[in-house]
Amino acid sequence: MRRALDRGLILAGGICAALAAGVLATILGAITWRGASAISWPFLTEQIQRAGASGGVLFNISGTLILLGAALLVSLPVASALALLHSVYLRSERARQRLWMLLAVWSGVPSIVFGLFGLMLFVKTFGWGKSWLSGGVLLGMMMLPTVSVALIERIHSLPRKYGEAAAALGLSQSQVIWSVILPQCANGLVTGLLLGLARAAGETAPIMFTATIFSGAALPHGIQDSPVLTLPYHIFVLSQDSLDPAAGARVWGAALVLLGLVMALSLVALPARLRIHEEALRG
């Protein structure tokens, strides 16, 4: 009976895994199948023409990368500070739990709500206008919990003995942070950043009010009122509004480029993630 239960569980797990893999493979396959025909050198190196019916997505790629770069610059210091606050500075368990809950709630805020918030605060109140700055900062804020949690978990898995040994050598708390905690937990930070960026790359809702337009922009000329083109918004608009059948294949092409970008980010994070597992096993 127990053995049958074991087998049943393994079978159920196998079926679920196969289903998940199947869905993923179908998505990847469909996008590649339909998008591959649109991908060409001009598609990647030319700017958008005739409302997406011809030309390429060069400035959509650059715009997405600019937003990601800004998001990275915003989230790296703030998320690190939050993680250090949680793992090092806060000494009461209660305060730590509250911060943890804040991060959990934060990561659950729908992206469209972030979009509205950004519209209200950055675009209107701060007067940044629709600009890569508004969108980049907003995406950075959205990434915060992902990055912080990854770093907190890494710090948590760092054996206490390292901090103790460093403190016993007379290192101050900030020296322990800079010389022991951050170097040894850098891979957690990198993992969190890349996972956060991979998700931010595909977000449409937070940037459609704050940072991106469909056409008529190239590289930003300033920081205020300087919107960019982006891949997700390009896909969003084309797939909704375009009646031109020529645009159809190009939507899939843009989707494939975006997918490639996100997968590249995830792949970059892989070695760092593997190292964490190795160290967890070694203890």
Added chain:
Amino acid sequence: MDEETSMGDSPSTRGTPSGRGSDSPALLEVRGLNVFAGSRHLLREVNLSIAPRQAFGLVGPSGAGKSTLLRCLNRLIELDSSLRVEGDILLRGRSIRSPEVDADALRARVGMLFQQPVVFPVSIRRNVLFGVRHLRPLSRLESAALTQRALREAALWDEVKDRLDEPAAKLSVGQQQRLCLARALALDPEILLMDEPTSSLDEKSADAVEQLILKLKATRTIVLVTHNLGQARRVADVLARIEPREGVGEIVATGSCAEVLGARDPAAR
């Protein structure tokens, strides 16, 4: 780092040479020390007097609070916010627990060796300099000289002199423990705290570390926690025995090895 003001004496004026034994003036004095974890009492009314340039052994069953007591001596115990310490500890007659004493500067002058060697995932050389380069800027020449001096004092130089830039994790556990000792010695501490430093080592490495302790106590004061009574007999000049009474660790005996352990314990190694 204002160790001058916080600790009083500079290293050059440290302890006048004197014979070993409990009658020389105390370097380190523990007075009425109590440690609590919440409402739990871990150590009760500990009074100790440790003379300079001796190996002071702390023995007792596990869980009696030996390590806890040791961690009070360099205030490492304060890293654990759930523990509360009462009483006083004097180093050369000055309290190390008063608020104006910088705990970091204190720890730089009271070295510590843990049960298991803790090497940082950097090179052997950087491990040796890990503490000292945070204390003061070092020229390349100074670094090299200091690395060599510390590794020689820890009897590791000959084994690693050709591979100082290799990862320290490549060393054997016994070598790692001596590397940790070198790292502490690089700071030129006047007191070395050792928390069962040989318990994770094989017999040969443990012997090497014991020999080092015997050598080091000529120049430094060593407080050694051990559950190995044979080791206590071999290296300690003075012993204190901690035992739990009603669940609370107390010093039950202090004196020479013979006084504390009896004339000869056949069970000892």
